[in-house]
Amino acid sequence: MGTPFEGYVKKKDYLICIDSDGCAIDSMDIKHIRCFGPCMIREWGLEDHEEEILKRWNEINLYSMTRGINRFKGLAEILKEVSGKITPIEDLDSLLKWVDEADELSNHAVEKAAKEQGSICLEKALHWSEAVNRAIKNLPEEDVKPFDGVKENIAKLHKTCDIAIVSSANYEAVKEEWTRFGLICHVDIVLAQNAGSKKSCIERLLTYGYDRDKVMMAGDAPGDMDAAEKNGVFYYPILVRREAESWSKIQEAAGRLREGTFGGEYQQALIDEFTSNLS
Numbered sequence: 351m352g353t354p355f356e357g358y359v360k361k362k363d364y365l366i367c368i369d370s371d372g373c374a375i376d377s378m379d380i381k382h383i384r385c386f387g388p389c390m391i392r393e394w395g396l397e398d399h400e401e402e403i404l405k406r407w408n409e410i411n412l413y414s415m416t417r418g419i420n421r422f423k424g425l426a427e428i429l430k431e432v433s434g435k436i437t438p439i440e441d442l443d444s445l446l447k448w449v450d451e452a453d454e455l456s457n458h459a460v461e462k463a464a465k466e467q468g469s470i471c472l473e474k475a476l477h478w479s480e481a482v483n484r485a486i487k488n489l490p491e492e493d494v495k496p497f498d499g500v501k502e503n504i505a506k507l508h509k510t511c512d513i514a515i516v517s518s519a520n521y522e523a524v525k526e527e528w529t530r531f532g533l534i535c536h537v538d539i540v541l542a543q544n545a546g547s548k549k550s551c552i553e554r555l556l557t558y559g560y561d562r563d564k565v566m567m568a569g570d571a572p573g574d575m576d577a578a579e580k581n582g583v584f585y586y587p588i589l590v591r592r593e594a595e596s597w598s599k600i601q602e603a604a605g606r607l608r609e610g611t612f613g614g615e616y617q618q619a620l621i622d623e624f625t626s627n628l629s
């Protein structure tokens with residue numbers, strides 16, 4: 351396989367970058383509600399306080415400014431709360447220290463750290479993370495779909511703008527989903543986990559000659575906004591629990607991008623609405 355950018359050509363003056371999970375594809379709620387949270391309850395035997403803990407898990411990972419954080423960071427957050435308010439978590443400090451200090455937060459990295467330190471909590475974190483992966487794999491295919499309006503709106507945007515998927519999910523999974531939903535024909539390039547961070551993907555796309563004020567990133571999480579801001583491009587938020595409404599208004603955003611009226615008041619109003627929706 352070539353590099354993710356191989357053969358890419360700028361065709362239009364305007365570029366719209368689109369995140370996949372939780373932005374175009376309704377896959378985030380289901381993964382957290384059915385996989386991440388319940389697997390954590392099981393791994394740490396927290397069934398007696400299940401409702402309260404799952405509610406907090408979903409708030410941390412879906413409905414607040416920490417939306418979209420790394421799974422191990424989310425785990426450290428919730429277990430810290432559980433340990434402080436509900437029941438002690440054995441060897442929690444090893445996990446807190448690891449998420450703070452490790453360069454890489456992945457299954458591979460946690461496995462290595464668990465062995466090196468002989469840590470019970472890190473071992474359970476690995477076991478949990480593997481169970482989550484299995485649970486996600488077993489989700490019924492038909493339960494994951496694009497949000498309403500995604501297909502029509504991307505097709506329309508593609509008439510005047512280049513379209514790039516900019517996602518931190520697995521490349522094959524993103525490609526497969528966008529193909530299955532008939533969206534891939536409206537996409538010029540697929541940039542996923544193997545292409546680097548969202549920030550570096552946008553940075554690299556800009557080298558193809560787009561003006562910064564003709565580029566916007568559409569995303570659902572603070573990390574997407576951050577990637578846009580760091581590159582000096584516009585951010586169009588897809589609001590959690592109001593995704594279809596956000597997609598129905600994306601043509602106005604694209605219109606403003608083309609007319610040069612996105613910056614200033616309009617951008618600020620979008621950001622204000624995004625942050626207030628996550629608090």
Ligand SMILES: [Mg+2]
Nearest residue numbers: 369371372373
């Ligand atoms: Mg997302």
